[in-house]
Amino acid sequence: MFSFLKKKKTILYSPANGQLVPLSKVEDPVFSQGMMGPGIAVLPSSDDIYSPVEGTVTNVFPTKHAIGLKTKDNKEVLLHFGIDTVELKGEGFEVFVDVDDKVQNDTLLARMDRAYLKEQEKDDTLMVLFPEEKEFPNVEEKDVKASDELFELD
Template identity: 65%
Template sequence: MFSKLKKKKTIFSPMTGQLIPLATVKDPVFSQGMMGPGFAIEPTSGEIYSPVEGTVTNIFPTKHAISLKSKNGKEILLHIGIDTVALQGQGFDILTKENAKVTKETLLARVDRDYLKQQGKYDTLMVLFPEEQSLPINVEVKETVAQTALFDFE
């Protein structure tokens, strides 16, 4: 009789920088969508916030990636930089823990962008949805974003 209404949730930009389409990322694993659909940010700061209200589900031992589950059950992977797994955690300061409840105001990590560049690594942040086949994300190169509401999803 009554249908259960799905609540839409908002994805926020997790850091300050230039929003770019995932297809333009300088790594085929991401640009070809092998890790799922999403978007990327060319950062202008090193602070990374949660893009959703939810829970931290995994912090990679090498500190280059953080997995989240949004309140409505969507899996989100924040992958910090390209080929940064090789840095073995150097240049990353993780400020959260697994199972922590987070909101868009939660500072998850700080990245030493200068260190990444000294090591020859790109500091691009990929925001990925690994369990999705597609998402209604039509990202154009935009001006700088900073914890800006980017889009809603169910």
């Protein structure tokens, strides 16, 4: 009856085709130990990266290796492309959004040249992090497609 009183929930979507894995399996302790916050990881099988949430772009890192987002219910989200990719200084990444752009789960945010990352000996794992969250659902390993709904966050 009073649907406007219901708290909006954040739905988390897969940012790419690939395999969903728990963050604890990422081969970098900064991410696997949750130092950047809880979240998920996707071992991508394609170069296209989509928004994992509906919301607004808050930050596009100058090195193009990460994008900050804010959900409609004000959750901070950090989408990080690969491990140690900041060292590439933007090479291997093409970003299609700007700060203040509104995004949906089917919005193409960026393209990551996975072949180039491999040549540079960089891991291409995608991490979706929630720096301000304490609780986070358990993640089961499974194959995912970009924009697949993974779960709701309170």
